[in-house]
Amino acid sequence: MIIVVRPDATEDQIEHIKQKLQEHGLQAHVSKGTERTIIGAIGDERILRSVPVEAIPGVEAVHPILKPYKPASREFKQENTIIDLGGVAIGGRIIPVMAGPCAVENAELTLQVADEVKKAGAGCLRGGAFKPRTSPYSFQGLGEEGLQYLAEAGKRTGLPVVTEVMDPRDMDVIVKYADVVQIGTRNMQNFRLMKEVGNYDKPVLLKRGLSATIKEWLMSAEYVMSEGNHNVMLCERGIRTYETATRNTLDLSAVPVLKELTHLPVVVDPSHAVGRWDLVAPMAKAAVAAGADGLIIEVHPNPEEALSDGEQSLKPALFAQLMEELRPIAAAVGREI
Ligand code: PEP
Ligand code: MN
Helix, strand or coil: CCEHHHCCCCCCHHHHHHHHHHHCEEEEEEEEEECCCCEEEEECCHHHHHHCHHHCEEEEEEEEECCCCCCCCCCCCCCCCCCCCCCCCCCCCEEEEEEEECCCCCHHHHHHHHHHHHHHHCCCEECECCCCCCCCCCCCCCCCCHHHHHHHHHHHCCCCCCEECCCCCHHHHHHHHHEEEEHHHCCCCCHHHHHHHHHCCCCCEECCCCCCCCCHHHHHHHHHCCCCCCCCEEECCCCCCCCCCCCCCCCHHHHHHHHHEECEEEEEEEHHHHHCHHHHHHHHHHHHHHCCCCEEECCCCHHHHHHCHHHHHHHHHHHHHHHHHHHHHHHHHCECC
């Protein structure tokens, strides 16, 4: 940590700053320039996380050197983390595609979509049973009944299933049926939920908050990991900007940025990012080219009748076509779909 001292700081104040650092087991290295004085705090500066260094008289600014996240960081672990999603690996050469309806609507539809996406080469089946809808009057999901349909479809096709948890109280029932637990964008900073999910060993798909910075997002991953569950995937699903042509703005640069900062697998959800079925394919392709380790895509056989997110859902035939078109792009970046 580098502490910039105010130009008008007294010698007593500089001495006091040094003492404060020493009290916390750090050494203070004072460097007096012609214009300004800076103090380097030598040692593990994370000790100072809960110390309001800016409040010490004479301090103008504080610049941490270490990242605020630890197990999630690339410094902590150099090699990419590969997670077993229940027979399907993510984080390695193969890019699994998770596909399925936004919401589990009934048994028949879930089985039908599962068959179709499996045939097209998907690696996992997605589907929400607890839906975080913007309006309380919209379809809220089938709850445990939906989980049963999802698990049944997963079993029949051999696809691991991904589903969202909204409430820590639902974890026990969700882990009975699901292979991967999704944390939705609206809950990325629900820290009680993060901690609860961190107490289970199910892989976690952590979606980026609507307006979350990459640092905040990694801190949420850190919440899960600090409880012991290190099987976390980060999912970019578009962020809120001033643009209204698309539902959100897909921040594709987050993919290479995350690859530098963390060893955790990075997934891209083009469906929720663009909010329009006709834009899903180009952004899915761009995501693979940018280095995504996985994709999650909404598929519905009859989007105009879908109970949620029909406008961004691909029909199975279009999804199958997209899968074919993704293969050469994956090969071009040394990966496989
Ligand atoms: C979803 O995957 O259906 C969903 C609600 O996603 P998000 O949390 O990204 O909006
Ligand atoms: Mn959806």
